[in-house]
Amino acid sequence: MAREVHGPDFDSSSEDIDGEIVMRVGGGKKHGRYWIGDGVINTASTATLSQIQARSTDSSPAIRLRPTIGQFQMEALQAQVEAARKQQEEMAARMEQMVQRRLEAERQRMEEENRMRMDQMFQYMQNFASSMGQSLPPPSMLFPPPQPPTTTPNQSAASNNEDQDLSQWSPWPPWI
Known part of the structure; x- marks a missing residue:
């Protein structure tokens, strides 16, 4: 979210933690603590969740619920x-x-x-x-x-043989 707010060149390892972004990502302070960076963020200069919600627009990053x-x-x-x-x-x-x-x-x-x-x-x-x-x-x-087996894609050879008409079949050669 920091890259979304500050741009793609934002480097979280060298920049200070943005309290408002932490509030948006963590869904505010739960039990008086930020989701991440609680000891690093200046609570006096960071807006409350209700203040952030009041000044948010449709183009502002969404306020997410903190995962449990x-x-x-x-x-x-x-x-x-x-x-x-x-x-x-x-x-x-x-x-x-x-x-x-x-x-x-x-x-x-x-x-x-x-x-x-x-x-x-x-x-x-x-x-x-x-x-x-x-x-x-x-x-x-x-x-x-021998004839090659004739099966349809979703049908086994055994079930295909069950449907054949064997009434004309004779075990004897035709000249006998």
Whole structure:
């Protein structure tokens, strides 16, 4: 506030304490004491809070209420709560990323396992058909390549699969 009143070049370390500014910042004298600099300020030459209020205009610096211990404690508590909330959000984001990575790894593992089973099944069918003097079409015709998962942004793959119409699906190739 001293820079607001005296200009941006005001140096509080080399200038005297302005009693009126202390009165404005501290909301007057509480219990007969200034908020800061009580022993340094000349009380005889400093106007009272009511005198300062009487001569204040809209362009004068505002008279502030002196913060209480409870306000300081409340601000500190709010800062702690905000820090804890931010930490919790960061942890939740890290957990979500970890879950997504694990789900993707599990999906890839299952696709590979299914591909191996299908290859084994095709090999068995090919051996069986050749023992009967028949031949099978290539595996790409029997087993089409897997489709990439189609999920919407706020929907999991599991819930997306629940909505699919499987009434036309057949486990058999179309020529059987």
